[in-house]
Amino acid sequence: MSNSTEKIEYVSYLDHKGKYKGLMAWIMATDHKKIGLLYMYSIMTFFFIGVILGLMMKVELLAPGETIMKAQTYNGVFTLHGILMIFMVVIPGLSATFGNFFLPILIGAKDVSFPKLNRFSWWIFIVGSIMAVASQLLKDGPPDSGWTFYAPYSTTTGTNVIMATAAAFVLGFSSILTGLNFIVTVHQMRAPGMRFFNMPLFPWSLYATAWIQLLATPVIGITLLMLIAERLFNIGFFDPNLGGDPLLFQHLFWIYSHPAVYVMMLPAMGVITEIIPTFCQRQIYGYKAVAISSLAIAGVGFLVWGHHMYTSGMSDEARWFFSLLTFIVAVPSAIKVFNWITTMYKGSIDVKPPFLYALTFIFLFIIGGTTGLLLGAVATNVQVHDTAFVVAHFHYIIFGGMGFAFFAAIHYWLPKMYGRMYNFKIANIALVINFIGFNLLYFPQFIIGIQGMPRRYFDYPAQFQPAQVLSSIGGFILVIGLILMVYNLVKGARSGEIAPENPWNGSTLEWTLPATPSLENFDEEPIIKENPYDYK
């Protein structure tokens, strides 16, 4: 901050005085950084509600038969856990939090293209979230269809499915607006000299993600509207008794929901691509390959939805075709993994918490990715379809992948967001606990899944008990690790040591700014490097 010779006096964005005061200053904020923080606080809140629900399931599964709740309650709990975690945590997660905060900074812009629209998308995110929570509390009882809302059960069950689907619709609208905003921002707001191919790779992944959000979400929107109309007016799009086709619902649902997996994963990959060069002090290996593979994942990701439906009744031709496409979409993901690892080769590696989280991400993502290939192959899929194996696989991808990338991102960027630093030692201890807890929680589920333990069941034969108990213990260990991690981060953000401008010696634009950026990020025109990762 000593070299701040600019004419405008530097004021941190956190201290900026606007028209409103107190809480209103946050709710009415149009600053992309504050909106990013708002998303982070709300998403972390929903995440911990989801964690508590997950823990309730783990306690229920400690012993066969009824342990702490009735079967119907269990159905409600896993449905809410799914809706919260998917629509309110992992889909907005990285792009709305760190995308909002760092996309404009990384491309040298003062804000996103439509700051008011950005604020509006946070508002409707909150409205949708309130609706989702309300669906649990209203008098007909929590929805019990699972987060997938499969027809015809979802059109006939007596529970609050309408409220829950309407909530998902509203949350989808918020996601569309964020995507729209980011695409326009990347096209219109790049600083002079910032071309597409010297843009850092996190913006690249956000750009690819935004296209998925924009093009896939309307499909789930119309599907959920049809589902609501079906329940209200007995229309019969999906009810075979009225001439409809339940498979059609599954197709329409997965046309969105498979690309949505890449809405969760692409920004996570982008974060890792920022962290690894910084802590290896090394140019990212294969910049263009990483950038293009983001677009490739987004593009091919639209064409693989059928692999969720191998056992639902599709023709053999459709099944092998979707299987082939699924194997193809694994290629760009693997390219990224190879490039991350190659970047480390001959680097001067600095083992700090963000880097350790990034390594954990790669480890868990490889397990999740390769088990995903097992599920992509038709022959193995029909054996383990709808078993705990699938549960383990997608938790390795979504929690082990996206979740750990989120933690990596907080540890990486916290000094830039709050201008303070957390305690490294506690962060490392929390990471080890998280790692052990996570693997203990989900790995046994691969094994009992292969042995035939179905997903979404609240009861099981006694032979599965040892693995279930192990898994539950892992759940508790993981929660302890998470609490320790959040405690350390909150303490760091509030009263940690004052962080320097560039604690990790990073080379991208955010590290050229003061420890907490000013309202408009760049009080002077930023100098754009020809190569964003020019370490060596």
Next chain:
Amino acid sequence: MSEHNAIHVEEHRDDEASKLGMWLFIFTELLLFGGLFLVYSIFRMQYHTAFHESSLELSVTIGAINTIVLLFSSMTVAMSLTAIQKNDQKRALIFIGITLFCAAVFLVNKYFEWGGKIHHGLYPGSELMALLDRGHHLYFSLYFFMTGLHALHIIIGMILLIVCLFKVKSKNLNNKDYVLLENGALYWHLVDLIWIFLFPLMYLLS
């Protein structure tokens, strides 16, 4: 400092960005209706005779009148944009007014069309609908769902154009800053375009 603020305001206005944003939003709307067109074509394949018979129940005359009205309104909204670019505030107001009038005519026609069906007991959830066979049932469900969603978009477009109307009146929308009307017109063309697909699918194809 005040000069800096002035520059700053200039910087934050980016008409290109607004238009790009509108185009992207139009993509999402097309995909929203795209899902419905997909469902329509699948059920049409499955129940083609029933769909054919049901489509004969609709009045092609009312549908054709509505098509002409909407096409005409697309022209007038484009003319209002040209007028505002030429700084002709009065003409712009007249043309936006005509567009809104056409939209209202469309909705009134739709009201009578729907009203006729509902009068005969043909509406989603009615007893008559429950008696229909599967193909007819699905056709009329889709008919109400798709035209209903389209009518909702007409209303949204009208609200957008009414906002433009008042802004032209107060001269906040003028020959230097007319991106709002441009976007309103784009949206109106989208509403028109969707109808251009709905009309043959529902009324003509047999």
